[in-house]
Amino acid sequence: MSILVDRDTRLLVQGLGGAGKFHVDRSIAYGTQVVAATHPTRAGEVELFEGDVDTSGVPGRSGRYRAEVPIFPTVRAAVAETGANASVVFVPPPFAADAIMEAAEAGVALIVVITEGIPIQDMVRVKRYLEGRPSRLVGPNCPGVITPHQCRIGIMPGYIHQAGRIGVVSRSGTLTYEAVKQLTDAGLGQTTAVGIGGDPVNGTSFVDALAMFEADPDTEGVIMIGEIGGAAEEEAAAWIAESMTKPVAAFIAGTTAPPGKRMGHAGAIISGGMGTAAEKIAALRAAGAVVALTPSDMGDAVVEAMRAAGRL
Amino acid sequence: MKIHEYQAKDLLRARGISVPVGRVATDPDEAVRAVRPLIEASGNPVVVVKAQIHAGGRGKGRFSEHPDLGGVTVVLDGIEGGVEATEAAVRALAERMLGSTLVTVQTGPEGKQVNRIYVEQGISIVQELYLSVVLDRSLGRNVMMASTEGGTEIEEVAEHTPEKIFRAVIDPAVGMLPFQAHALAWQLGLRGEAAKSARRFLAAIADAAVALDTDMLEINPLVVTEDGGVMALDAKVSFDKNALFRQQALAPLRDLSEEDPAEVEAATYDLSFIKLDGTIGCLVNGAGLAMATMDTIKEEGGEPANFLDVGGGATTENVTAAFKIIMKDRSVRGIFVNIFGGIMRCDTIANGVVQAVKDVGLEVPLVVRLEGTNVELGRSIIEGSGVAGLQSALSMRDGARKIVELAA
Incomplete structure (x- = not known):
């Protein structure tokens, strides 16, 4: 088992620009079922992907792959024709919000948004639009979602992943890769790794991801990687204390960030004593999580949390 | 993006909002x-x-x-x-x-x-209030905050007298509603002419925040004048950088003399750079990893001289630009490069680093930690570069320790 995506996920691509094409190609090489794409002017065409199979992906595949992905004018048409149940959005920032809402309107169950730089007010509107609709949004400004050896949606390097026992949820891209690599090296592997993105307004929260991992029978422990700014980590800590039975390890980036300075991610801004690393670390510790002090210790923190829970 | 008070007031005035x-x-x-x-x-x-x-x-x-x-x-x-x-x-x-x-x-x-x-x-002031529109990240909505404690930092009010802060959550589908403006004005203790004037003012401020894509819109103090009107005596506005593409009118308001020249230069190369007070220059891909690298340096007893995120698709060009920007800082006594090569391969990055160092000239020790795709090849390129002062590290902590020692 896993969360969000698996071998049955049928992926639609919104945004076949340079980056979109490159990463969709990597996903197909990994073994992901990419069934459709949308494009405002290229409807009716077919996008051809071919190359050498990524042998770190879905098992039992070798040699070359060749996929002809049909391009549709609208998400509705793509879903009706292909039964796509997940979408990945690479659409540029000015048009990304519209793309997300189009996917939601068409009933796409999972919408993963890689696009970085979407205006905050656009995401405020998107979040409102998604209220009451069954679609789940992951991101924006995130590396995506991967269930090792089954399905890769996004931009993460597939080969560092190994199917296993730990759920990974993170606000940061490269820090997710660090954690994943350490879990693979430690032989623990991952059930699913979810990047929830560094923007101040996003779809899936830490709490959402933790709840899904808690409910997933194959996930035995979780590592969550947070950052300064906002209160998402504190909310996660409260949820862990209340409802989580599985061991949790955590890392919070930005212990040394000076207040009031914005560190790359729009989310990573601290002001007025809200959302500092110290506050987040204290909240997570109080909830029973093992907190790694440096990113090099993330794997060890998971091992410690699993041992303490008698699961290792 | 920040602007000056007089510019903020011009923007508000143009939207029919009362300012001196x-x-x-x-x-x-x-x-x-x-x-x-x-x-x-x-x-x-x-x-x-x-x-x-x-x-x-x-x-x-x-x-x-x-x-x-x-x-x-x-x-x-x-x-x-x-x-x-x-x-x-x-x-x-x-x-x-x-x-x-x-x-x-x-x-x-x-x-x-x-x-x-x-x-x-000059304005004859009867009462000083506080007003702002900020994003509530947990709700994913704009919130209008108002307080009777005008002229005081809102963080202080929140800490000592939180009961004096009133809030209205704005639904983006309908905007600020009249009953919300009425409730806030009432809670602020405004009655009669002042309440009427405040209701119009609050609604206009809520609209301005959305129309101008503000990150923060703060009126402190909002004053009640002798004639019963309300007025923005001060205005602090900053804008969502991601929305500037559709706020063309704001571009001329940018005052580069107020910004750090190195940060401005970095932005032209798509680098996210923030100058700090320490001695260890950092060059990292990804904002989270960049912050974590600073944390690790501090953990090893050093002080980071900057935050620098070269982004996901680091190229030789932007790595070179990043080196130049870091080296301009005279307080830098060592540089730590920390890259997780995911899609971008480590050998490509290593070649970029070596090329950049040869172009720019290396005046301080440099430790490079690479992880990810083709890591062995990347490390051997660093170790075989023949550049004096250039070292490879096996882990982030190892690298941080090395550079802190070398820069001491």
């Missing part, structure tokens, strides 16, 4: 010329001279050249001396303020040079 009349000046003559029309228009002999810098706390701030002088000064000379006395006082103030350095709680001890002053009509 004022004129900006860059030299004493200009400041003096502003006085007479202001007094004639307002009928009030009092004017206020306000230093314009991108930092708050100006009223309580002091000029390092003139320790007796604050960044906001009320000129009362005109009450008895007439317009000429006001003009003379404004000239004296302009001469002292312009070109001098204002130090406030937000500027840091080095302060900021004042290049512009704002000469504004």
Whole structure:
């Protein structure tokens, strides 16, 4: 088992620009079922992907792959024709919000948004639009979602992943890769790794991801990687204390960030004593999580949390 | 993106929001010329001279050249001396303020040079309130915050008297609703003419925040005037950088002299850079990893000289630009490169680093930690580069430890 995506996920691509094409190609090489794409002017065409199979992906595949992905004018048409149940959005920032809402309107169950730089007010509107609709949004400004050896949606390097026992949820891209690599090296592997993105307004929260991992029978422990700014980590800590039975390890980036300075991610801004690393670390510790002090210790923190829970 | 108070007030005025009349000046003559029309228009002999810098706390701030002088000064000379006395006082103030350095709680001890002053009509104030529109990240919605404690930092009010802060959550589908504006005005204790005027004001501010894509819109103080109106006595506005593509009118308002030149240069290469006070330069891909790298350096006893995120698709060009920017900082005594090569392969990155170092010239020790795709190849390129002072590290902690030792 896993969360969000698996071998049955049928992926639609919104945004076949340079980056979109490159990463969709990597996903197909990994073994992901990419069934459709949308494009405002290229409807009716077919996008051809071919190359050498990524042998770190879905098992039992070798040699070359060749996929002809049909391009549709609208998400509705793509879903009706292909039964796509997940979408990945690479659409540029000015048009990304519209793309997300189009996917939601068409009933796409999972919408993963890689696009970085979407205006905050656009995401405020998107979040409102998604209220009451069954679609789940992951991101924006995130590396995506991967269930090792089954399905890769996004931009993460597939080969560092190994199917296993730990759920990974993170606000940061490269820090997710660090954690994943350490879990693979430690032989623990991952059930699913979810990047929830560094923007101040996003779809899936830490709490959402933790709840899904808690409910997933194959996930035995979780590592969550947070950052300064906002209160998402504190909310996660409260949820862990209340409802989580599985061991949790955590890392919070930005212990040394000076207040009031914005560190790359729009989310990573601290002001007025809200959302500092110290506050987040204290909240997570109080909830029973093992907190790694440096990113090099993330794997060890998971091992410690699993041992303490008698699961290792 | 931040703008000056006078620019913020111009934007609000253009949206029909009540602000005092004022004129900006860059030299004493200009400041003096502003006085007479202001007094004639307002009928009030009092004017206020306000230093314009991108930092708050100006009223309580002091000029390092003139320790007796604050960044906001009320000129009362005109009450008895007439317009000429006001003009003379404004000239004296302009001469002292312009070109001098204002130090406030937000500027840091080095302060900021004042290049512009704002000469504004005096306002007879009955009451000072607080108003702002900010994003509530947990809700994913804009929230209007109002408080009876005008003129005080809202963080202080939140800490000591949180019951004096009132909130209205704005639904983006319908905007701020009349009942919400009414409720806030009522909670602020406003009645009659002032309440009526406040309701219009609050709704207009809520709309402005969305229409202008503000990150933060703060009116502190919002004042109730003697005639029962409300007015923005100060305005602090910053904008969502991601929305500037559709806010073309804001582009000319950017004041590069208020920004760190290195940060401005970095932005032209798509680098996210923030200057810090330490001695270890950092070059990292990804904002989270960049922050974590700074944390690790600190953990090993060093102090980071900067935050620098080269982004996901690091190229030789932007790595070279990043090196140049880091090396310009004279306090840098060592550089730590920490890259997780995901899609971008480590050998490509290693070649980029070696090329950049050869182009720029290496004056301080450099430790490179690579992880990810083709890591062995990447490390052997670093180790075989023949560049003196260049070392490879096996882990982030190992790298941080090495560079802290080398830079000591």
